[in-house]
Amino acid sequence: MENNNRKLARILSRIADFLEFKGDSIYRVNAYRKAARVIKDLPEDIKELHSKGKLGSIHGIGEKLREKIGQYLEGGTIKKYEELKREIPEELIILMDVPNLGPKTLRLAYEGLGVRNLNDMKKVIKEGTLTQLPGMGSKKVKKIEKGLEIFLKGQDRMLLGEAIQIGERVLRHLAPHASNLSIAGSLRRMKETVGDLDILGVGGKEIMEAFVQIPGTKEVLAKGETKASIFLEETQIDLRVIREKEWGAALQYFTGSKEHNVHLREIARDKKLKINEYGIFAIEGGKKLGGAKEEDVYKALGLAYISPELREDRGEIEAARDLTLPTLVExxxxxxxxxxxxxxxxxxxxxxxxxxxxxxxxxxxxxxxxxxxxxxxxxxxxxxxxxxxxxxxxxxxxxxxxxxxxxxxxxxxxxxxxxxxxxxxxxxxxxxxxxxxxxxxxxxxxxxxxxxxxxxxxxxxxxxxxxxxxxxxxxxxxxxxxxxxxxxxxxxxxxxxxxxxxxxxxxxxxxxxxxxxxxxxxxxxxxxxxxxxxxxxxxxxxxxxxxxxxxxxxxxxxxxxxxxxxxxxx
Ligand SMILES: [Zn+2]
Ligand SMILES: [Zn+2]
Incomplete structure (x- = not known):
């Protein structure tokens, strides 16, 4: 289900890239970027919302965008996206994924230095000609060089050890403002590399305020009532503010892995239950059966509690059912x-x-x-x-x-x-x-x-x-x-x-x-x-x-x- 949302988000953010590359209005560019972020993080399938006529309920998506989303859901693409794509050399489009580069710089490099592809970009960095561009200091070039390095490795992930240190720094900063606080996602599962960081917290307005003011924050990407995203140095960090009674369900949901959760949802369906980030519910009648504690989710499905590190759908769910889970080293x-x-x-x-x-x-x-x-x-x-x-x-x-x-x-x-x-x-x-x-x-x-x-x-x-x-x-x-x-x-x-x-x-x-x-x-x-x-x-x-x-x-x-x-x- 997340697939539709992700693909659409990707197209929308690409439109933003293209517009920025062409020097379009920053307002329009930002509208697309914002829509992309919102859609990427929707807990529900965009297709379902569309078919129920509920696209209008998504905050931050105006009528014109709704129409474009409709195009995508019906035809698999967006006309404007296809038009813009034809105007820009394909090899340049690839470079839009290089961290720290950005469409604006790319255009300057394209027009000013004739950069048309990856090799050209490497060359102008190596020869130092990139610094000839307006506003391009050696520090900025260093960053682009680093971005290129990361891009070439085909990943936008960081080491587990780096992620832990950043994550715990954020936790320390938020702790005075939260009654409950946890890292979620692949970091909580201790995966060897980590992408974005996900933090969940229970608390009032202060936690959100504290979050966007963490020292080292480069950019506040989004800030709403219950969700905010920041760039802390080179890392995107998302904070979700959770209600106490939904804490366990949310923590379980956002810890993943996707494969683990998909398997859990299958078991839930067989038991005529529905689990999501808000709790465990009876499909018939919709009665809520729990969700304050993470254990609730597993208990409702007839499973022993499964430690986050095991949640990869590698047999842990079967072992939890048969009570044969290992007593993990601590x-x-x-x-x-x-x-x-x-x-x-x-x-x-x-x-x-x-x-x-x-x-x-x-x-x-x-x-x-x-x-x-x-x-x-x-x-x-x-x-x-x-x-x-x-x-x-x-x-x-x-x-x-x-x-x-x-x-x-x-x-x-x-x-x-x-x-x-x-x-x-x-x-x-x-x-x-x-x-x-x-x-x-x-x-x-x-x-x-x-x-x-x-x-x-x-x-x-x-x-x-x-x-x-x-x-x-x-x-x-x-x-x-x-x-x-x-x-x-x-x-x-x-x-x-x-x-x-x-x-x-x-x-x-x-x-x-x-x-x-x-x-x-x-x-x-x-x-x-x-x-x-x-x-x-x-x-x-x-x-x-x-x-x-x-x-x-x-x-x-x-x-x-x-x-x-x-x-x-x-
Ligand atoms: Zn050694
Ligand atoms: Zn050695």
Whole structure:
């Protein structure tokens, strides 16, 4: 149903782009943009509203626009859109989707510099000629360059870690004005990348006022009684003000995923119920059966409550019906971090700082896993320096001021599968992570498997090597790796750094099925990155993992016993 609304919204905002490109009146341009936003966010199908003759009830859509919407619903397009489209080169239209560029600048570049397509645009940025345009400073060009980068990656999403920080900043700002407040959407589900941010709140006028005044707001895109949208730096954030009695239904609805909610609505229909953002209703008679709490929705459908991270329609609804949902691992169960870098290689913190910060976070232990010698650019440790580091760690532990430091290493696995350090030194360590850091185009399956078969290697770091938005995983037969890890008792990492999140959620679930344990490590290079553990826990939860599947939920004693097991050959 959202499809009609989205497609129509897209056409309307495109008309706005075309008009702006042509230098039409800004009022007309804005009218189209506004209509596009309103329609995109309608909870009901525009087609249904039209057939009931209710288009007039949509706020902000005048008669002329209604007529155009009619054209779209009857003929699949709008005449004006088709006319305008013919007037503008097709390759330029594509560029209208580049963030931070905008039709006006595009027209200036087209007329002033002869920019006709993507390559031309890249060229004028690279050569610096874009700054010749009126009002075009180097700062603006930088932004366009960034926009082009994002555009080229084919996405308008941000990293989960970035989204959380922005979302929580907004929550802190709104909290004094709201009796209830939550992030919704894909961020609440802890998806590895996030588009727009959705915030729901219960409160009066003040919450709306506070929202549009959040420091860093670049633009207020819309502000109504119950809904507002702002651009906070580079991110669109939508706030919906909800009535207390509809809180649960709204939170459920706006958390998604779409697939999950579609499946729920099917179940509702079979039970002669209707669920929407306002509540749960009997189809016959329309009696309201609940909606104040999110649990109401699931209960009405005969389901156990489903955690947001699971709501992807990947079997969680069936499991909720059969009462076989996993007891997901929780952040407070994490006893330590199993991947950090210090000053000894390419990190910034001292060993003492890491230990003290660990204590602040409530951890029992933190593993220091600096790079090994073949990572020369990262000042990787050779045997001698590693020995010194182990001694220093033991001294710090003896003082007992902070979290217990596990003497560890993130050791390179060479392209031929051999390891970067000798058993003589490895046997002194508490925790050995082995990682692939080179030759990314070569198939890494055998290379990783041979590390699994070493009795000294506890864990494979960032197993697929992907970096979100920038590097594809190396060629890898993950199923073989899971098998090898399971048979050798090797742990696989969930690298919790926001750029990596590797293993991915679906991998975690498969790994568990195949009998593999995971270790969550933040790969922190500064103590200010240790918080990313939360991201790793989010991925573990999305991967259906429970506390016993994640070895850093173990108390120190159990963890050390676990790591000794492999060395003794099981
Ligand atoms: Zn690494
Ligand atoms: Zn690392």
């Amino acid at each position: 952040y407070h169960q994490i006893q330590g971090d199993l991947h950090t870098h210090s000053q000894w290689s390419d990190g910034t913190a001292t060993l003492e700082e890491i230990s003290l910060e660990g204590k602040k976070l409530g951890y029992q232990y933190i593993a220091v896993t600096d790079h090994s010698k073949s990572m020369k650019i990262a000042h990787g440790l050779d045997e001698k320096r590693l020995e010194d580091q182990i001694k220093t760690i033991r001294t710090i532990n003896a003082q007992g001021k902070g979290a217990y430091l596990l003497a560890g290493i993130e050791m390179d696995i060479h392209p031929d599968g051999t390891l970067d350090l000798e058993p003589d030194i490895l046997k002194e360590l508490d925790w050995v992570v082995a990682s692939v850091h080179s030759h990314f185009t070569q198939d890494a399956t055998e290379r990783i498997l041979s590390a699994c078969h070493s009795p000294w290697v506890h864990c494979i770091g960032h197993p697929t090597g992907r970096i979100i938005f920038s590097r594809e995983p190396y060629p890898l037969d993950l199923e073989k790796v899971f098998k090898g890890a399971a048979s050798t008792g090797t742990v696989l990492e969930i690298n919790a750094h926001q750029d990596r999140l590797d293993l991915m959620d679906i991998h975690c679930r498969k790994a568990k099925e195949m009998g593999v344990k995971v270790a969550i490590g933040t790969d922190s290079h500064h103590i200010g990155q240790l918080w990313m553990m939360r991201l790793g826990v989010g991925i573990a939860r999305r991967g259906w993992l429970e506390a016993p599947d994640v070895i850093n939920t173990y108390p120190l004693k159990d963890l050390l016993a676990f790591t000794k097991r492999k060395r003794k050959g099981g």
